Amino acid sequence: MIKTVNEKKLEQKLIGCRRMLHENPELAFEEFGTTQLLNKWLAEASIERARLPLETGVLAVIGGKKPGPTIALRSDIDALPIQEETGLPYASKIPGKMHACGHDFHMASILGAALLLKEREDELEGTVKIIFQPAEENGSGAVRVIKTGVLHDVQAICGMHNMPYLPTGTIGIKQGPLMASVDHFIIKVEGTGTHGAAPEKGVDTIVAATQIVTALQTIVSRNISPLSHAVISVTRIQAGNTWNVIPATAELEGTVRTFSEDVRNAIPVRMKSIVEDIARAFGAKGTLTFIKLGHSVQNDGQLTKWAAETAEKSGLNVIEPLPTTIGEDFAEYQQSIPGAFFFMGVSGNSDLHHPDLIIDEDAILPSARFFSNLAVDLLKKIKNS
Numbered sequence: 174m175i176k177t178v179n180e181k182k183l184e185q186k187l188i189g190c191r192r193m194l195h196e197n198p199e200l201a202f203e204e205f206g207t208t209q210l211l212n213k214w215l216a217e218a219s220i221e222r223a224r225l226p227l228e229t230g231v232l233a234v235i236g237g238k239k240p241g242p243t244i245a246l247r248s249d250i251d252a253l254p255i256q257e258e259t260g261l262p263y264a265s266k267i268p269g270k271m272h273a274c275g276h277d278f279h280m281a282s283i284l285g286a287a288l289l290l291k292e293r294e295d296e297l298e299g300t301v302k303i304i305f306q307p308a309e310e311n312g313s314g315a316v317r318v319i320k321t322g323v324l325h326d327v328q329a330i331c332g333m334h335n336m337p338y339l340p341t342g343t344i345g346i347k348q349g350p351l352m353a354s355v356d357h358f359i360i361k362v363e364g365t366g367t368h369g370a371a372p373e374k375g376v377d378t379i380v381a382a383t384q385i386v387t388a389l390q391t392i393v394s395r396n397i398s399p400l401s402h403a404v405i406s407v408t409r410i411q412a413g414n415t416w417n418v419i420p421a422t423a424e425l426e427g428t429v430r431t432f433s434e435d436v437r438n439a440i441p442v443r444m445k446s447i448v449e450d451i452a453r454a455f456g457a458k459g460t461l462t463f464i465k466l467g468h469s470v471q472n473d474g475q476l477t478k479w480a481a482e483t484a485e486k487s488g489l490n491v492i493e494p495l496p497t498t499i500g501e502d503f504a505e506y507q508q509s510i511p512g513a514f515f516f517m518g519v520s521g522n523s524d525l526h527h528p529d530l531i532i533d534e535d536a537i538l539p540s541a542r543f544f545s546n547l548a549v550d551l552l553k554k555i556k557n558s
Contacts, residue, residue, distance in 0.1 A: 180538060183285060183288065183289075183538065183541075184537065184538040186288075187281045187282075187284065187285045187537045187538065187541060188281070188534050188537060190210075190214060190280075190281050190284060191277050191278060191280070191281035191534065191537060192263040193210065193263075194207060194210065194272065194277040194280055194281065195261075195263055195264075195265065195272050195277045196263050196264070196265060196266050197210075197265075197266060197267065198252030198253075198265050198267055198270040198271055198272045198277075199250075199251065199252055199267075199270070200251055200252055200253070200254060200270060200310075201251045201307060201308035201309075201310050201311045201313075201314065202228065202229060202251075202307055202308050202314075203229070203251075204229040204230070204250050204251055204307050204308075205228070205229055207229070207250050207251075207280075207305075208229045208230060208231055208250075208305075208307075211231045211250070211280065211284065211305050212231055214284060215231070215233050215284075215287065218287070218288050218291050219291070220233050220234075220235060220287055220288075220291050220303075221233065221234045221235070222234070223302075223323065224323075225318070225321060225323060226321050227307065227317060227318070227321065229250070229307040229308075230250065230304070230305055230306055230307040230314070230318065231303075231304075231305040232302060232303070232304055232305075232323055233287055233302070233303040233305075234300060234301070234302055234303075235287060235290045235291055235294055235297065235300070235301045235303065236290070236294055236297035236299055236300040236301050236552075237297075237299070237300040238294065238295060238297070239297065239298050239299065240298075240299070241297070241298040241299025241300070241552050241555075241556045242299045242300075242328045242329070242551075242552060242555040242556055243299055243300040243301075243302060243326045243327050243328060244299070244300075244301055244302070244327060244328060244329045244330065244331070244548060244551050244552060244555070245301070245302040245303070245304055245324060245327045245329070245330040245331070245506075245510075246283055246286060246287075246301065246302075246303050246304070246330075246331055246332065246544055246547075246548060247283070247303075247304040247306055247330060247331070247332040247503065247506070248276070248279040248280050248282070248283035248284075248303075248304070248305050248306065248332065249276045249279055249305075249306050249307075249309035249310075249314065250276055250279075250280055250305050250306060250307055250309075251276060251307055251308055251309055251310050251311075251314070252265075252270050252271060252272045252273070252274075252276065252277075252310075253270070253271055253272070253273045253274055253310060253526060254269055254270060255269070255270070255271040255273045255526065255528050256268065256269050256271065256528055257271040257273070257528055257529075258528040258529045259528075259529050259530070259531050261531065271528065273525070273526050273527060273528060273530050274310065274525050274526055275334070275335040275337075275519065275521075275525065275530070275532055276309070278335045278519060278532055278536070278537065278540075279332075279333065279334070279335065280305060281537050281541075282333070282517070282537055282540035282541050282544065283303060283305070283541075283544060284541075285537060285538065285540070285541025285542075285544075285545075286303075286540075286541045286542075286543075286544035286545040286548065287303045287545075288541075289541060289542065289545035290545050290548055290549070293545070293549060296549070297548075297549065297552055298552045298553055298556050299552040299555075299556060301548045301552070302323070302324070302327060304318060304323075304324075306318055309501070309502050309503075312355060312466050312467045312500065312502050313502070314502060315502040315503060315504075315505040315506055316502070316505050319505060319506065319509070324506070324510065327510055328510070328511070328555055329473075329476055329510065329511050329512065329513075329551055329555060330503075330506045330507075330510045330511075330512040330513075331476070331480065331512065331513050331514070331515070331544070331547060331551070332503045332512075332514050332515075333514060333515040333516065333517045333540070333544075334501065334514070334515075334516060334517070335516075335517050335518075335519040335521070335525075335532060335536070336494070336516035336517060336518060336519065336521075337519055337520070337521020337522070337523065337524060337525060337530065337532065338521070338524075339492075339494070339516060339517070339518030339519070339520075340518045340520050341518050341519060341520045341533045341535050341536040341539070342488075342489060342490055342518060342536070342539060343489065343490040343491075343492060343518035344484050344489045344490070344491055344492070344515055344516065344517055344518065344543065345492055345493070345494030345515060345516030345517075345518075346472075346477055346480055346481045346484060346491055346492075346493065346494075346513075346515050346516075347472060347477065347493045347494055347496070348472045348473070348474045348477035348478070349471060349472060349474070350432035350433075350469055350470070350471055350472075350496050351469075351470045351471070351472055351494070351496050351497070351514055351516075352469060352470035352496065352497055352498075352499055352500060352501045352503075352504065352514070353402075353404070353430035353431060353432055353469050353496070353497070353498040353499065353500055354429075354430065354431050354432070354434075354437050354465075354466075354467060354468050354469040354500065354504070355428065355430065355466045355467040355500030356428065356429040356430075356431075356437070356440075356441075356463065356464065356465050356466055357426075357427075357428055357429075357463075357464040357466055358426065358427055358428070358429060358441070358444065358461060358462065358463045358464065359424065359425070359426050359461075359462040359464075360382075360385065360424065360425040360426070360448050360459065360460070360461050360462075361422065361423075361424050361425075361459070361460045361462075362378045362381050362382045362385070362422065362423040362424070362425075362452050362457050362458070362459050363378065363421065363422050363452075363457060363458040363459075363460075364376030364377060364378040364381065364419075364421055364422070364423075364455070364456065364457040364458075365421060365456075366418060366419055366420055366421035367418075367419050368417065368418060368419070369416070369417040369418055369419055370417070372419055375419050375421075376455065376456040376457050377419050377455065377457075378412055378419070378420055378421065378422055378423040378457055379412050379413070379419065379420065379423055380455060381423070381451060381452050381454075381455040381457045381459070382410060382412060382423040382425055383410075384451050384455070385425065385447060385448055385451050385452070385459065386407050386410070386425065388447045388451055389405050389407065389444060389447060390405065392405055392440060392443050392444065392447070393405055396439070396443050397436055397439075397440075401431075401432075401433055401436050402431070402432050402436075402496070402498075403429070403430065403431045403432075403436055403440060404428075404429065404430040404431075404498050405427065405428075405429050405440065405444075406427050406428050406429075407425050407426070407427040408426060408427045408428065409424075409425065409426040409427070410423065410424075410425055411423070411424045411425075411426075412424070429441075429463075430498040430500070431469065432469050432496060433469075434469075437465075437469075441461070441463040444461055444463065445461045445463075448460070448461045449461075466500070467500050467501075467502050467504055467505065468504040468505060468507070468508060469504055470501050470503055470504045470507065470514050471504070471507055472507075472512070472513045472514060473507075473511040473512060473513055475511075475558075476511055476512065476513035476551070477513050479547075479550060479551060479554055480513050480515065480547055482550070483543065483546050483547045483550045484515075484543055484547075486546065487539070487542055487543045487546050488539065488542075489539060489543060494516050499525070501514065517536060517540050518536060519532035519533050519536045520532070520533040520536070521533070
């Protein structure tokens with residue numbers, strides 16, 4: 174698509190904004206400088222900022238001159254505790270912190286959408302709320318935004334995540350399950366410590382714990398339908414502190430990822446049985462703590478259909494992506510608001526959360542253009558539906 178002079182100017186501005194954000198990453202709930210920058214750029218475009226009663230994050234409002242629905246576009250703003258290894262001239266200036274998940278790309282894109290929507294404000298048949306949300310990486314930012322009540326009048330919400338494996342100019346749009354729920358578990362095994370040379374005098378928690386690890390994997394292979402999807406990963410085992418003593422306790426920790434609430438609810442029931450019964454078989458005591466953290470992203474069918482139409486009109490190549498077991502707290506908005514979440518191609522060189530991730534900045538303007546067009550289209554379609 175040929176860029177106009179104004180689009181080229183906007184693209185350079187957005188790339189500059191993205192690079193400034195990339196140089197100055199901030200972790201969850203520490204995004205004070207990021208919030209100031211976003212407010213500054215929005216103010217320069219005379220875009221109204223509404224009160225968001227949180228220490229970090231921004232809420233902007235565009236439109237409202239004509240009666241109609243209210244929709245929202247959302248970007249996350251936090252970075253990760255990762256040391257950058259890209260070697261870019263605009264690499265992170267903050268040791269041990271990096272926008273390794275591409276939230277700087279998200280901010281630049283949604284900022285661009287806001288600037289484009291401001292130019293079209295008179296034609297908006299309703300109101301667009303722009304949410305720059307803190308703390309996506311720890312899974313609690315969306316919930317905090319929801320609790321403020323600022324989205325009480327929103328009838329549809331849309332967002333996206335950059336996807337390095339997709340080429341620039343491509344967008345992944347899929348109705349139904351797209352990203353997995355995120356749950357956390359801790360297993361404690363209690364036995365009787367003893368000398369490593371006399372195991373018969375104790376109850377070996379390491380043997381019990383390792384048997385539990387193996388048995389947990391049978392839940393997906395033997396208790397969940399092959400037509401469903403689930404992941405159970407034990408990611409930490411901690412027991413003992415020396416080479417010749419069998420420890421009295423062992424602790425396991427890990428995560429469960431699912432796309433269905435039925436499967437999500439069934440897994441901890443089976444886990445509890447395995448943990449308790451296997452530990453008991455070895456003379457130990459096993460306890461499971463299961464913590465549900467975030468829902469799965471489930472895209473609204475009608476919004477997805479409309480988004481695909483807008484994407485094609487905006488010159489993007491639309492594909493249906495495979496779901497991913499990565500989590501995303503955008504799902505929390507979808508618990509009460511119809512929502513759609515998309516994967517935006519950025520031709521990345523590495524996967525998300527990698528210290529050398531570099532994305533294609535040519536993807537920023539098409540993303541901004543798509544979201545501005547989507548907001549205009551959704552307001553009209555929701556109003557007339």
